Amino acid sequence: MTGLLATVGGVFTSVDQDYLSQARQMQALSLAVHIPLVCFGIAFPAMVLYCEWRYLRTGDALFRTLARRWSKIMLALFAVGVVTGTILSFEFGLLWPAFMANFANVFGLGFTLEGFSFFIEAIFIGIYVYGWDRLPPRAHFLSGIPIAIAGVTGSLFVISVNGWMNHPGGFTLQEGRAVNEHPWSALFGNSFFWHEFVHMYFAGYIVAGFLVAGAYAWAFLRGRWGRYERTALTVALSAAAIAAPLQVVIGDWAAREVASAQPTKLAALEGLGQTTRGAPEHLLGWYNGHDVVYGIEIPRLLSLLAFHDPNATVQGLNAVPIADQPPVNVVRFSFQTMVGIGTLLALLGVVYLYVRLRHRRLPNSAWFYRAVMLAGPLSVTALWAGWITTEVGRQPWIVYHVMRTTDAVTEARGIPVGYGTLIVVYLALAGGVAWLLRRFSRAPLEVDRHG
């Protein structure tokens, strides 16, 4: 069979695209719009189901109201996620046809499986949200469980593809395309995939939790602080506050995986020009092509963090030619943004958990609630920064050390027109979602209490 494939090998090689940078920005924009919605797909169903479970266990109607109101937002965000996800799958072909033509046979399986997760999510989200009042309580609760499972498996399969792009394997390269591929082991036997997935999973709870909690923190500051708001804030903030400190541990694991599988990316994250034994860590500052300047140097910390050994040797950027290095400052700045925000969120989480568990109450300080309001947008920023770190840090490769992004791009014209159109459409979409959420927040509680 593979011999037949080879007859069309080589047609997707020569590429002449003036707007590669715009193509990359267009893809980045689409991902940036979609990824926060993925967080809601991962975390929101579980939060809604928790509330409904509490209702089933205690008969406390407040939890039913809460689950019902959240489920409407969940459906709206899912519908937006469906279209932004569709755009991504279109763009794989529109922008990177050579990548798809030469390698999709290896990683496509991940998307096929994701397609089924997506199906299950879509089917049961319809049943769940339209089934309030119409299905018996337990059957209704059960109809929500597939949404929560499919939300997690869907992101798992997509991230398995990203893990493969970062750490490709399971095929033979012949005339620039993958042959003799073994898709199962390529995707799921990949050591680089699991930390990415767990890191994203925790991020899902951090982003969704802080964003939802932020809405109720705002209510607190505006003096609306009934039992409904307190309960809603407690559920959402507890999820985020637990995930945030644990994310530090997961992040440490992720950094060690990057250090061993992608030393060039690690060097870019830290701006390490020369291979160094007992390498220092720099906070802030600027990479000038050789070294980090104007930064705060902490001796040996990089070696300690990356290899858990203060005297370990860390490979520098000089190990590879300039042409094979990612744009160091972009990657480094994103990484520091993610780590900085992540640390602040972890501290906020610890403060909350201390008050909540030790004193068995919610914090009283207005400053705490201001911080929670800020934590939502900050967590989205950290999420974007994290993905920029890993995806720009992968450059100039689209398939790490196998295919360059410049060889993957389409030869079609008109990328700037598409990019401009997409910006306008996404701005309109963002406006629509903002309008929608505002209307949701203003609907009186009674609407969901009875009908």
Add this chain to the structure above:
Amino acid sequence: MAEIPMAFILAGLAAYTVLAGADFGAGLWTLLAGGGPASRVAVRDHARHAMGPVWEANHVWLIFVLVVCWTAYPVVFGSIMSTLAIPVFLAAVGIILRGASYALRGQLDTSRAQHPIENLFALSSILTPFALGTVVGGIASGRVPVGNAAGDPVTSWLNPTSVVIGALAVATGGYLAAVYLAADAHRLGERTLELDFRARALVSGLCAGALALAALVVVRSDAPALFHGLTSDGGIAAVGVSVAAGLMTLFLVWRRHFGPARASAALAVAAIVAGWALAQRPRVLPGLTIDQAAASRPTLLATIIAVACGAIVLVPSLLLLFRLVLRGRLDPADTPSATILPPRTPRKEQNHLLAAFAAATFLIGVGMTVIANSGWVLALGIICLFACAISTFGLAAADPSQQTESRIHG
């Protein structure tokens, strides 16, 4: 084996045309509301509501078609998407707008000042099926050569075959939507709406039929190879089935048997998709047969296994959804039919044990994750962290007011 994933793609394409095509058609009817027996507002509301619970699921068929195509026939996918970039992008924009209207659906009901926005959404439901129809026309008339944007970016989709298939896609969507919406109105007992959509179904059905005939004439001169395929062997049989099912649907709609009309309308569309496939077989793109285009055996096998396993979960789920929808179990209710549970006194919770468990899993989890670089120790560490997260959540998310009370009492 190389042909099995193509069968999945065609099945998905037929399902997308039949199900999501009707969603787009509903958008067409919100644009053309009024003029019939039912009022403008009633037609708009009905068209918007009836597609409610199923839109997302219907839409996923397109994703399914794309992912199976790029997994099993990557070169075909890359060639189609790069040459036909313009109509594909237009379809994408239409899908964003149409999806946004579904995301906003519940809120549009109660909002004033909605018509300009809704008309924009409705226009998008003409744009998307037309654009996707031109894509099909470009492929079917052999205008997509193998390679990265190797075909003409404009004439590959602005050509007689593409345009007529695009128009046919719009008409078919409107026709399917009218049949389904008439059936829904029948179920809801809305007599005026039922008659209104019945008339729409008959008119659009005749339009779709006329366009299908026109398409055959156009294809005969514009794409002789395709015409030859459609008029011989399996092709002509499929076309015959489609014509018969189309006429049958018109009759059933006329006699107001909407349930069977749904099925025969779907059959008419599915038969056309099958006819196209049979007419083109074994050629996928010019000079590229399906065997040459297919990925190697492990990938094809993996795709077939994935789809088979997926179907085991998907088919019962879809049946459940359609059963609930068609029986009106997900229609908006005036009075809640489900029982509301009575309040119960909560059981006393074993907080100390849970707290100890959370603390223990935290320490073990952090220890194992930090020490181990890979393998089972690391996996166990991660599992401990998950256990810690869940148990801590159980402690932290317990009802705050309840806990305050227990503290006052204790």
